[in-house]
Amino acid sequence: MPANFRVCSLNTANSFESSSKFMAKALFFDFYGVSLQLNFLLEDQHFLEEQLLADFSFFRRAGIGPEPTISIDISLAPASLRFSGTTWFRTGLCHAKQNGVIRSCLFHGGNQIEDSGNEFRRATLYVKSPSSAYEALYYYILSAVGEALDYRGIHRLHAVAYSSGNAAFCLPRDSMGGKTTRALKILASGTEKLFGDEVIFTDGVKLFAFPIRLAVRPDIYSEYTHVAAEPFQRSLGGRKYLVRIPQHRVAMESDSFQLDLAGNSLAFSFKFLLGLGVPQMREFMIRPNSIRSLWTIFWLRFSCLRKLLRHR
Secondary structure (H helix, E strand, C coil): CCCCCCCEEEEECCEEEECCCCCCEEEEEEECCEEEEEEECCCCCHHHHHHHHHHHHHHEECCCCCCCCEEEEEEECCCCCCCCCEEEEECCCEEEEEECCEEEEEECCCCEEEEECCCCEEEEEEECCHHHHHHHHHHHHHHHHHHHHHHCCCEEEEEEEEEECCEEEEEECCCCCCHHHHHHHHHHHCCCEEEECCEEEECCCCEECCCCCEEECHHHHCCCCCCCCEEEEECCCEEEEEECCCHHHECCCECCEEECCCCCHHHHHHHHHHCCCCHHHCCCCCCCCCHHHHHHHHHHHHHHHHHHHHHC
């Protein structure tokens, strides 16, 4: 059993204590070199586990090394939990504070994440309700994984990308720009394969898939009801239909792709350099703690951008 595992049992809706009643369960993922370990310290984790695997099954592994890049304990919120520290940002999704090296995010719905560490991030998600806890964990994972990949020279694009035969196409677009609709059309009737409809990874030379579920608005899904989907009510964005990308429809990494910027090269470059392009990966606004770290990431993105623009 890994060293950071604990053995717990639940007593009331607001407390838990150590016990030998049940063993913690873990899930392991690897996102292009960023390893993630989730330690479930709950008696009933089925909803969370099911939803996370629906999004990240492409990256699931049987095990990872002894020191994961990101490790998250998931447990019931104790009655004594306090949300303290100095406010460092607020969004419609969460309120974040920092007290020394501990960062705390109070998520919409009452779930709280406490985060510490930089190179190896350690966090605890305190669960209030399973459905809203899934969203908190989902956004936190996207944000933390995205930051860790930045340091490895793999960066995020807010885009839809697909492959057709030996060619691949990447279309960065803003929200409401038709990315999900195009991806849904491909799944419904085409033979092309998807890298993803919202988040695409690149090192400037290759595209890497990030096949999380498509989140489709009801008005769009009404034209594709023959495609299997799961209705889901999001805290932000309202009701959506979540559509899985089948494993056989996931595109493999490609260094032969065309970047279609629709004539907006300057706006794209600005957003890419500042990391403003992917809403799902900045909800928690996890940022490096020093000017040196910010400069490092900026330079890595700049180097990536120069290579990326050659694909126009």
